[in-house]
Amino acid sequence: MTAEEIKQYLEELNDELRLMDLKGEVSLFGGAVMCLAFAARPATKDVDAIFRPVAEIRKAIEVIAERHGLPGNWMNDAVKGYWAEHRERVLFDLPNLTVFVPEPDYLLAMKAIAARGGTYDREDVLKLIEVIGLKSAEEVFSIIEKYYPKNRIKPGTQYFIEELFGK
Numbered sequence: 001m002t003a004e005e006i007k008q009y010l011e012e013l014n015d016e017l018r019l020m021d022l023k024g025e026v027s028l029f030g031g032a033v034m035c036l037a038f039a040a041r042p043a044t045k046d047v048d049a050i051f052r053p054v055a056e057i058r059k060a061i062e063v064i065a066e067r068h069g070l071p072g073n074w075m076n077d078a079v080k081g082y083w084a085e086h087r088e089r090v091l092f093d094l095p096n097l098t099v100f101v102p103e104p105d106y107l108l109a110m111k112a113i114a115a116r117g118g119t120y121d122r123e124d125v126l127k128l129i130e131v132i133g134l135k136s137a138e139e140v141f142s143i144i145e146k147y148y149p150k151n152r153i154k155p156g157t158q159y160f161i162e163e164l165f166g167k
Contacts, residue, residue, distance in 0.1 A: 016060035017096035
């Protein structure tokens with residue numbers, strides 16, 4: 001999905017919530033944020049999000065999926081396993097839907113903890129390091145530890161970050 005498609009689907013989500021006479025919230029993470037907030041890449045395969053009210057937004061997600069021939073999990077909350085307390089800012093404030101994105105340091109921590117091969121994680125982490133202005137692996141680890149306990153940082157994450165800085 002491109003940034004424009006994601007915006008369109010979020011606007012349609014707003015419309016579906018209006019039909020239900022509800023106000024909802026969606027917190028975006030991952031590739032959707034990299035596309036929408038940082039214009040760091042052209043597309044993402046899905047939209048990682050945490051949303052409320054959960055049941056009603058799931059129903060609206062299904063309607064949009066059917067309308068556009070999208071997979072039923074085009075927007076999903078699998079990211080909940082990586083969630084930690086953090087600050088957010090409003091990206092879009094629609095009449096029936098407020099869309100939030102995390103601050104870049106939190107997204108960096110989340111992306112580094114996930115650090116999956118065969119994804120855009122490497123490019124995304126490099127872009128976030130640039131946006132934040134970090135100069136060392138130690139600075140990245142300091143940000144990760146701000147959100148996640150040290151025992152949650154797996155060796156693969158450590159090697160991944162060190163490699164980015166040529167260690």
